[in-house]
Amino acid sequence: MSTSACKLKVRNLAKNFTLHTLGGVRVHGFSGINFSLPKGQLLALSGPSGAGKSSILKTIFRSYLASSGSALFCRNDGSEVDLATCSESRILDLRRREIGFVTQFLKILPRVSALDTVARPLVEIGVEEAEAKARAEQMLRRLGIRPELFALSPLTFSGGEQQRVNIARGIIAPKELLLLDEPTASLDAKSSNTVLDMLAELKQQGIAMIAIFHDQNKIDRIADICVPVVREQ
């Protein structure tokens, strides 16, 4: 398997919203999005607030339904799946094994400790519980989370601590395609650096990523491809 093999091909992807509760007003999400993302590369989406960056990630993940265009996901067996139109069961299947989303904010699992929150994706793919916890602990330490917080629910954590738990959870059992919405937004310089190092390691493992960053320095440092998203008038 060559590392330049394509993982995702997005063609003329567009999304607008029709808000029936507001008299049928149409809100523009994004349009005319085209790119190809090879394995082991990171594609950055850049652009002003409201340009549609998050909506693009959500449309690829199928939390939003595309209005037109396609997003062809390339499986390892050479087949392609159009994420914009394939069946819901197919999407669920891909989400279990191949496509992951690291949301902008941690979705706190009620009554689950930070350590278990991070270990869970490993347990779900069959890793022994003790080993999963050990790896989760290692990752949280590397991200600078204080050990006394491991056993607590992230409910009371600071924004930056929650974000680090979120990233750890999102990348501990990395899917082949990872979508990351502002992974470094609420982090200080030190944690940001650690996260960028981790993303670079994921690239080495052949993981393809689409990420949103605000800061051009980060894009220059980590991205292989940059797609500017412009706000349409």
Place this chain on the structure above:
Amino acid sequence: MLLELEAVSKIFGASCGACLDLTGEPGAICPDCGSVVAVNRVNLKVAEGEVLGVVGESGSGKSTLLQLIYQDQPVTAGRIFFNGITNQEGKRQDILTLPATHKARLRNRDMSMIYQNPHRGLNFNFSAGGNIAEKILDTNERSYDTIRSRALHFFTKIEMPPTRLDDYPDAFSGGQQQRIQIAKALSSSPRLLLLDEPTTGLDVSVQARILDLIKALQREMGFAMVVVSHDLGVINHLTDLTLVMKSGCLVEYGLTDQILEDPQHPYTQLLVSSKL
């Protein structure tokens, strides 16, 4: 597919024969004869292990839909297929055409229902263990020791102390009664679990623990679920897919996060915007 519904309908009242066409999304009452079309030509597929939520306003037909699947109510029209149910030629057979004993066996062994009201799901004249044993007996298990140890196994799965197995439902709290319903429902190792408002009316912390329990058991045992709930939080927490009903009609179906974040149908948009 584990379960497939084809144009399944339920009419309450003496139908004029044209009720299905005379009713629809705007209203479920037939203008000609006054019958209520509780479920109007619903098509649906549920795969093995899938978790499906059903939402919609009061009276939209959610509970009726579950009861039709569970054979609690006769279906007026349509076909229902269940994986593995075939005719002599090995072709899939509409379960509605099965002989009564065969239908009962399917219902007892492969499906279970958890009701909002524990009085519908439990026999209050039997102990907790007796209720669980009743469901196991329905699977044709006859050995007392096996039944007793299986009842105990599921009783401990719902985090109840074994010493309480012989207590009667009245002696348990509302949340505990729901747990006993869960133990009873799962004791036959069903492939499909139907839940109608399983936590409505319980206080929030009890509700949360029961949802955690259901979710953990579903992961562990891998059965498919259809969950009816008014609470979009419950739907979000438990389900992968969601179906939206209005006046007996299925108006939208999709991934649960898509239904909640990017609803398409005007009715779904109203439902989501008024509840989030």
